[in-house]
Amino acid sequence: MKPGKLVRLRPLEPEDTETIWRWHNDDDVTRWLDADYDESLAQLRKRTEDRVRNSYAKAVFGVETLAEGKLIGITALRDATPEVGRAELDVYLGQKDFWNGGYGTDALRTLCAYGFDVMRLHLIALWVVAENEGARACYRKVGFQEDGRHRECFRARDGRYHDMILMSLLEGDLVR
Template sequence: MLPTGELVVLRPLEPDDADDFWRWHKDPDVGRWLVADYHESFAQTRARFAERKPNSHSNVVLGVETLAEGKLIGAACLEGATPETARAEVSFYLGEKDYWGRGYGTDAMRTLCRYGFEVMRLHSIALWVVPENEAAVRLYKKVGFREDGRHRDAFRGVGRWHDLLLMSLLEGELT
């Protein structure tokens, strides 16, 4: 059974999802806080999606799809997990701006963390976020993440460097 929340379902990515990702990554509002990649053509994006490695314990990449319409609106990833450490890092974003600020991000993050704790048997989930990305910081705190530290000038944004906050959530702290 796929991880399902109140508003979203998390599902494996399909090759056809490349179309949405390519469109999202061209939008400066969506890409503002993402790690900048080298530009790739639409054909290169499609080829990359067609050749994706299968999900595994150490790297789970899922699409965020609305429960009601079945529309892909974002992506969520748990990476770097090992059974020995029971830790993983999360990366997450919504690419469809019409769904921003409507609870879909919160539901997706809760669903992903619940999957990490219950299915992957993780003890700790961590993430890095730019403090100026206030909406993301609020979302992470809302689901229970706490600030652990700061990495100074670690993210190159448009025209300047930004600090990164390290935040984590332990098993049992999900709200």
């Protein structure tokens, strides 16, 4: 896979599990992620071992810095179908010291270029919590546009409900 300017995307490795587990136990990192039941390190290791191979339907990648080779996040294209040429995107950076340096934007650009160039997608969509302005601004930098709002459909870990924004990127709209 062609690297970005700051990151490369690579398949996840078993040795990434402890880092990911640490991120999943950080309230700042998981603030806008779907709430899930707590998971032990052993359970996450088992889930990692059982993960199916990357495919057109679901491709999951670690986000690694080019300079240090450090794992800083995870991104995925999922629910892709060749008949429609559409996929949903998931992304988060777990290493907080990389949140404001352009790494997330570069990871998005790199993954979307892969989706359009290699997977031959026509549209990539995502859902983002309305209050997550930083993420929304990042998505707009890459070319995503807001398509709609789903009211009070995300329940945060504190029990409050939030609106979600549907955003999409067409093949020709990617800001490379």
